[in-house]
Amino acid sequence: MSKKIVQIDYVNEGDSIAMKPSGELVMTNADNYDLKQMPITKDTKSITLDMENVERYDTFMLAFIYRVETMCKEKEIKFEMIGVNTDMQSYLDLLMPKDEAEPEKEEKGSKFVLKVENLGNKIKTNLTDIHGFVEYFGILTTKMLKLFVKPLSMRWEDFPSQMFRSGVMALPITILIVFLIGLITGYQGATQLKRFGADMFIADLIGISITRELSPLMVAILVAGRSGSAFAAEIGSMKVTDEINAMTSMGYDKYEFLVLPRVLAVVLSMPFIVMICNVVGLFGGLIAAISTLDVTVISYINRLEMSLTYGDIASGLIKSLFFGFVIAAIGCYKGLKVEGGADSVGRMTTSSVVASVFMIILSDAIFTFIFQAIGI
Amino acid sequence: MEDDFIIEAQNITVRYGELTVLEDVNFKIRRGEIFVIVGGSGCGKSTLLRQLIGLEVPTEGQILIEGENLSEASQDDSSSIMKKFGILFQSNGLFASMTIGENVKLALDSNTSLDEETADRIIDIKLNSVGLINYKNFYPSEISGGMQKRAALARAMALDPDILFFDEPSSGLDPLTASALDKLIIELNAGLNTTMVIITHDLASILTISHRVLMLDKSVKGVITEGKPEELLNMKENELVYNFFNRIPMEG
Incomplete structure (x- = not known):
């Protein structure tokens, strides 16, 4: 046809x-x-x-x-x-449309007024966000403290599975990344140290940088990308499908039911991941050291024993606890902030990773100053 | 005109592994008719709809759309047949990140080469026909459930389809909003002569809008009766049909 x-x-x-x-x-x-x-x-x-x-x-x-x-x-x-x-x-x-009704959403006013209005709205939104997060943070802290008095107030049934998902399941990728970071740092450091004949100090370089900074930082960033985003997406989807409303209507507290198990799981699993990654990172550095410098395995380990202090290791572990809290708290907060549909879930998931990584780096800087000040 | 069939389902059988959902289903839908498919939960209504709109291919049998075999059509041919359809999904299927106007425009953009001004006018016409002309710049989350249904209907009608499929159009709507949607369906059917195929549980809606009803039942994995709504309402000789249309719970 x-x-x-x-x-x-x-x-x-x-x-x-x-x-x-x-x-x-x-x-x-x-x-x-x-x-x-x-x-x-x-x-x-x-x-x-x-x-x-x-x-x-x-x-x-x-x-x-x-x-x-x-x-x-x-x-x-x-x-x-x-x-x-x-x-x-x-x-x-x-x-055929009968009459042309005025669109209800039409923006009125001069360009300047509109710009001022938009700026005002943005500031208001940001202030509301900050207020919301401070309020959330306060409630979360109170609920965590309440756990010491009433340990059964939290839904512990979820805790092991959350710990497995955010801790054990995160191990392969974190181990691989920190091993490579140790290896890269070792190779980069070896080139410089060799020029000064300071081969043996490779262990100091690797030991301190991995335990104090690189391992906790890399683990935190990876966990933010894995678990933080997963929390935001999971809780956000639950919000979209009214599961959280259903939970509230049955008398459950969303913090005790959803947020606390996730926060505790990440907080408690982070130091373990970092400890394992510390060992792997040092091993990566060892491979770089023995393959490029005149260093033996024994001398590398002996030097590590001399250079690394408990403070170095503790500072990394303390930071990892805090990083874990930041990641889980932000992930859950962004999930609870979801409104509307699938697009909001996507936006909040992205936002949770960006906010977590920013807060990790910021708090890492603050920790560095604090540890410096108190001599750790 | 009486025998101008736009859809013909011939010997449709649908199996998922060992499970047979529909077996040897046959019916014909006339052009311009409001054809309602009803039945209890699990009788295969939604399965049948998926075959009719080409989302799935029946295990056996064929679906003819204006004489063209949708079940055996190539990818290109089935796309061209599917352009004759507009579909209103149960959960609307509106894109949440787009305004109502953009949702309608999306259907136009993918299938026509209209210039911006003409496309804009067509969007206005479509939204006006469902009473949403003032909500063009609203996002789906900013309007009520009934309005979302109407917006989804405007999008389904964007390309002036020959056939409109509705999956549970009144689900989640209050009786007044559901009744307003029924009225809109009747008006559009009368004014545009668009064939409407509706899957619904809503008895009030069935009795108000349908020209002909097809009833499925899982006991026979297919059609148990077909006829005008008032005939089915008084079909005492068939207990299943009579009980369904008179809301009498089955014993046992």
Whole structure:
């Protein structure tokens, strides 16, 4: 079956134009017409749209009529439509918008006022966010302290599975990354140390950088990407599907039911992951050391024993506890902030990772100053 | 005109592994008709809908849309057949990250080469036809459930489909909003002669809008009756049908 296209004939009759579309005035033929081809001159006083030869039509016909009519209004040309049969008239009556109501969401005011208004709204949103987070943080801290008095207030059933998911399951990737970081740091350091004949200090370099900074930091960033985002997405989806409302209506506290098990699981699993990663990172450094420098396994270990202090290891572990709290608290907070649908879940999940990584780096800097000040 | 069938389901059987959901289902839908498919939970209504709209291919049998076999069509052919459909999903399926206007525009963009101004006008026409002209710039989350249904209907109608499929259109709506949606369906069917295929449980809706009803039941894994709604309402000779339409719980 050959497709009929729309054809528009124009007949000039003095100062008026007769416009005669024929064929199928349908959406799929939209690229066959161009109103700019209409032979309008400054002398044109009227346009008559003759619909008699239109064989088939759809909503496109209404848009077509509207555009011709609008063009006539703009150019102050009289518009008339003829040749409309009964069926076509019923179709037009049913679908043609009767009156142009003002859009309710239309923004009013000058550009300057709008900019100020937008700025104000942004500040208000940010302040509300900060207020919301401080409030959340306060409630969470209170609930955690309450655990010391009433340990059974938390839903412990979820705790082992959360610990497994955010702790044990995170081990392979964290181990691999910290091993590679140890290896890279070792190779980079070895090149520099070799120039000064300070080969043996490779153990100091690796030991301190891995235990104090690199291991806790890398583990925290990876856990933020794995568990923090998962918490935000999981709790966010539960919010979208009213599971949290159902939980609240049954008398459960969302903090005790959802947030605390996740926060505790991450907080408690972080030091263990960091400890394992410390060993692996030092091993990575060892491989770099023995393969590029004149260092033996025994001398590397002996040097590590001499250079590493309990303070170095403790500072990394203390930081990891705090990082764990930040990651889980932010992940759950962002999940609880989800409103609307799937897009909000996506936005909050992304936001949880960005906020967690930022807070990890910021708190790491603060910890460095504090440890420096107290001599750890 | 009476025999101008737009959809023909011929010997449809659907199996998932060992489980047979539908067996040898046959029916025809006339052009311009409001055809309602009803049945108890688990009778295969949604399965049948998925076959009709080409989301799944029946294990046996064929679906003819205006004489074209949807079940055996190539990817390109089935896409072109599916352009004749508009579908209103049970949960609306509106894209939450887009405004109502953008949702309608998406359907136009993917299938036509309309210029911006014309497309914009068509969006206005579609939204006007469902009474949402003032909500073009609203996001789905900013409007009520009934309005979301109407917005989804505007999107389903964007390309002026020959057939509109509705999956439980009144689910989650209050009786008044559901009734308003029924009225809109009747108006659009009468005004545009669009064939409407509706899956619903809502008895009030069935009796108000349907021209013909097909009832499925899981006991026979297929059709137990077909007819006008008032016939089915008084079909005392068939206990299953009579009880369903008169809301009488089955014993046992």
